[in-house]
Amino acid sequence: MERYKILPHTADGKFQAYGTTLEEAFGNAALATASLMWDWTKVEPRLRHFVHFRGFDREQLLVKFLGETIYLFETKQFLLGKVDGLRIRPEFEGFSLEALLGGDTLADRYPIYGVVKAVTYHDLKIEECGGFTVQVVVDM
Amino acid sequence: MDLRKISDNVWEIPKQGEMKVPAVIYSSARLLDDIRRDMTLTQARNVACLPGIERMSYVMPDAHQGYGFPIGGVAAFDLDSGIISPGGVGYDINCGVRLLKTDYTETDVAGKRKELLAEIFKEVPAGVGKGGVTKLSRGVLKEILVKGAEWAVENGYGRKEDLERTEEYGRMKDAAADAVSDRAMERGIPQLGTLGSGNHFLEIQKVHEIYDEVAARAFGIRAAGQVLVMIHCGSRGFGHQVATDYIEVMENAFGVQGLPDRELVHAPFKSPQGQQYYRSMCAAVNYAFANRQMIAHWVRDVFARILGTSKGMDQVYDVCHNVAKVETHEAGGRSRRLVVHRKGATRSFGPGRPEIPECYRSVGQPVIIPGSMGTASFILAGTQEAEGLSFSSTAHGAGRVMSRHEAVRRFRGERIRDDLARKGIELKSTNWKGVAEEAAEAYKDVDEVVRVSHAVGLGRLVAKVVPIGVMKG
Numbered sequence: 001m002e003r004y005k006i007l008p009h010t011a012d013g014k015f016q017a018y019g020t021t022l023e024e025a026f027g028n029a030a031l032a033t034a035s036l037m038w039d040w041t042k043v044e045p046r047l048r049h050f051v052h053f054r055g056f057d058r059e060q061l062l063v064k065f066l067g068e069t070i071y072l073f074e075t076k077q078f079l080l081g082k083v084d085g086l087r088i089r090p091e092f093e094g095f096s097l098e099a100l101l102g103g104d105t106l107a108d109r110y111p112i113y114g115v116v117k118a119v120t121y122h123d124l125k126i127e128e129c130g131g132f133t134v135q136v137v138v139d140m
Numbered sequence: 141m142d143l144r145k146i147s148d149n150v151w152e153i154p155k156q157g158e159m160k161v162p163a164v165i166y167s168s169a170r171l172l173d174d175i176r177r178d179m180t181l182t183q184a185r186n187v188a189c190l191p192g193i194e195r196m197s198y199v200m201p202d203a204h205q206g207y208g209f210p211i212g213g214v215a216a217f218d219l220d221s222g223i224i225s226p227g228g229v230g231y232d233i234n235c236g237v238r239l240l241k242t243d244y245t246e247t248d249v250a251g252k253r254k255e256l257l258a259e260i261f262k263e264v265p266a267g268v269g270k271g272g273v274t275k276l277s278r279g280v281l282k283e284i285l286v287k288g289a290e291w292a293v294e295n296g297y298g299r300k301e302d303l304e305r306t307e308e309y310g311r312m313k314d315a316a317a318d319a320v321s322d323r324a325m326e327r328g329i330p331q332l333g334t335l336g337s338g339n340h341f342l343e344i345q346k347v348h349e350i351y352d353e354v355a356a357r358a359f360g361i362r363a364a365g366q367v368l369v370m371i372h373c374g375s376r377g378f379g380h381q382v383a384t385d386y387i388e389v390m391e392n393a394f395g396v397q398g399l400p401d402r403e404l405v406h407a408p409f410k411s412p413q414g415q416q417y418y419r420s421m422c423a424a425v426n427y428a429f430a431n432r433q434m435i436a437h438w439v440r441d442v443f444a445r446i447l448g449t450s451k452g453m454d455q456v457y458d459v460c461h462n463v464a465k466v467e468t469h470e471a472g473g474r475s476r477r478l479v480v481h482r483k484g485a486t487r488s489f490g491p492g493r494p495e496i497p498e499c500y501r502s503v504g505q506p507v508i509i510p511g512s513m514g515t516a517s518f519i520l521a522g523t524q525e526a527e528g529l530s531f532s533s534t535a536h537g538a539g540r541v542m543s544r545h546e547a548v549r550r551f552r553g554e555r556i557r558d559d560l561a562r563k564g565i566e567l568k569s570t571n572w573k574g575v576a577e578e579a580a581e582a583y584k585d586v587d588e589v590v591r592v593s594h595a596v597g598l599g600r601l602v603a604k605v606v607p608i609g610v611m612k613g
Contacts, residue, residue, distance in 0.1 A: 008543040075326040118380040121402035122207045
């Protein structure tokens with residue numbers, strides 16, 4: 001199964017990411033976000049960042065999780081190349097997510113061809129039909 | 141959607157359903173074709189449903205679909221019963237434009253154009269993943285968030301006179317650094333003094349045509365061929381993080397039930413969340429003012445080094461495109477303080493408004509409307525009619541009509557560079573894919589946008605300028 005598909009959108013970046021589980025779809029959404037900025041398949045996972053988020057619903061959780069790719073890039077020059085051990089758990093009010101993000105520090109061998117500046121709720125969809133599909137529009 | 145034609149350039153969505161006021165669209169039939177193609181009108185209608193909205197939900201001629209509010213959307217809310225919404229300001233808070241005049245003519249710079257552009261390219265950090273030249277401490281950043289362009293001038297970037305020729309005198313006084321998250325601070329520190337990427341650019345331009353001699357003279361624009369510099373950028377990752385943070389804060393405090401679009405999340409203006417967002421937004425506005433102040437300073441340095449002096453390089457004005465401000469306007473038959481959201485719209489205060497500097501008070505404030513990369517830009521003057529028409533607002537640019545994806549599929553950055561070179565326009569960029577994304581064909585016709593603005597009375601045409609050198613982030 002393909003991980004994600006980039007879709008046309010007038011102002012910015014839009015994609016759908018797929019997974020047999022919600023976790024897999026969220027992980028692929030992070031890679032799709034990275035794919036708008038660099039070729040994540042070429043990034044060697046030399047460094048790891050553990051991340052943990054809570055959201056009152058799955059949509060908020062997804063927006064916060066994807067925002068981490070931008071935050072780590074802008075503040076630590078970290079290029080995401082891999083998502084491991086992603087787990088989503090229901091909580092008393094909402095959901096929590098944890099994951100281990102693998103990647104490397106920005107270097108000449110990793111060309112950057114775009115910048116995602118924010119993750120939006122515009123046209124955001126999380127759908128279950130056999131597997132999971134998440135659709136996201138990002139501000140570029 | 142039920143759209144009623146009022147006159148050639150004015151359309152209305154009558155009040156219906158949940159709408160508290162009608163929506164008014166300032167557009168020609170031609171521009172309306174584009175506007176109808178996306179969600180702009182639905183978004184304008186959604187805005188008309190928000191609590192405490194006054195008069196109308198307004199749509200500018202360059203409008204296109206945004207997140208929550210349309211880009212090119214203007215709405216004002218009562219301070220007590222109304223709201224403030226990050227979606228009504230946009231992610232790039234105080235994305236805006238600064239214009240410098242010079243005493244040079246096209247002929248003076250003819251042989252030095254390449255060199256000027258190459259040196260500006262070296263001095264002004266731009267492009268994706270590029271950090272700034274100054275390593276800031278958190279303490280200094282906090283000072284910048286409070287003082288805006290004033291901080292920059294105090295620290296040797298530019299001139300004191302620049303401040304009065306900046307909207308809000310370069311500093312929104314309600315800014316509070318303590319309302320800003322650590323994440324926003326962290327994103328802000330490495331990016332101060334950078335142009336950024338996307339649709340941001342820096343252009344060396346020449347005056348092509350003057351339509352209003354009196355206003356042009358007041359703005360320091362004398363004749364065709366005069367060289368100008370235009371800087372278009374915003375608050376970088378800092379502003380985006382402020383918007384992201386407060387969308388979450390407002391969701392957590394007020395929920396998302398009943399919102400037609402989650403990007404329309406809002407807080408009562410006087411609630412703690414509303415006030416904290418407003419103060420953080422003001423901090424982001426100040427960050428962007430400081431950013432453009434620093435870039436303008438480096439541009440002057442380059443001109444001085446290569447051409448001998450930057451003496452005549454006075455600032456014409458610096459305008460915000462994405463902002464919410466408390467202003468006095470007529471509503472409900474009296475003069476009131478309202479929180480005016482301008483998202484992808486420029487303030488257009490006419491003659492007499494006390495907020496604009498003395499030097500412009502008889503002609504109206506300069507309104508700077510950049511075209512898409514490599515095409516014409518326009519200078520307008522604010523009008524008194526705009527007060528009644530749009531809470532003193534007009535368009536902000538050309539507005540996209542084609543996706544970045546589609547533009548990259550259709551155009552090649554290097555090809556665009558060669559085409560521009562044939563027209564006598566030098567282009568330098570860090571990113572050819574980014575250039576393709578910004579191809580002129582991906583944008584609306586800015587000439588038509590300003591024609592409508594002038595015809596309706598939102599802003600009066602003063603001059604048309606064209607690029608001779610373009611730096612693209």
